[in-house]
Amino acid sequence: MRKNYSSEFKARLVLEVLRGERTLSEIASENQVHPNMLTRWKTEAVKNFSQLFEKEASKTKQMEKQYEDKIDELYKQIGRLTTQNEWMKKKSDF
Structure with a gap:
């Protein structure tokens, strides 16, 4: 069964990863999310930053x-x- 994460949860974790204060693995294990999932969310967020301002x-x-x-x-x-x-x-x- 797949877990569904809220947009706010994803954004919070991606921001934490982008700050670079802790490793991606630490953030993933603390929040019970697979590191690959965090990497995917980060990539998607960075790719879509420009759309934020266009909207x-x-x-x-x-x-x-x-x-x-x-x-x-x-x-x-x-x-x-x-x-x-x-x-x-x-x-x-x-």
């Missing part, structure tokens, strides 16, 4: 677009309400 930039751009879309929608609504308000003023003057 952040992508999220920021997506949030900016949503913000701009919301502002555009609010300006359209202001225009409609202003037009309706002017129309109501003209109708009430008669």
Whole structure:
């Protein structure tokens, strides 16, 4: 039966390995993980470091677009309400 490890657990162990304060074998035995598994997690983490920053930039751009879309929608609504308000003023003057 395979064990499933959480992302947080994997990240914590990989960071510990990358710090280099203890050997990979020490970290593996202390956390009851096979050293090959730690090596695989480390390799995967190092390989995907650049994606971490790409995702952040992508999220920021997506949030900016949503913000701009919301502002555009609010300006359209202001225009409609202003037009309706002017129309109501003209109708009430008669």
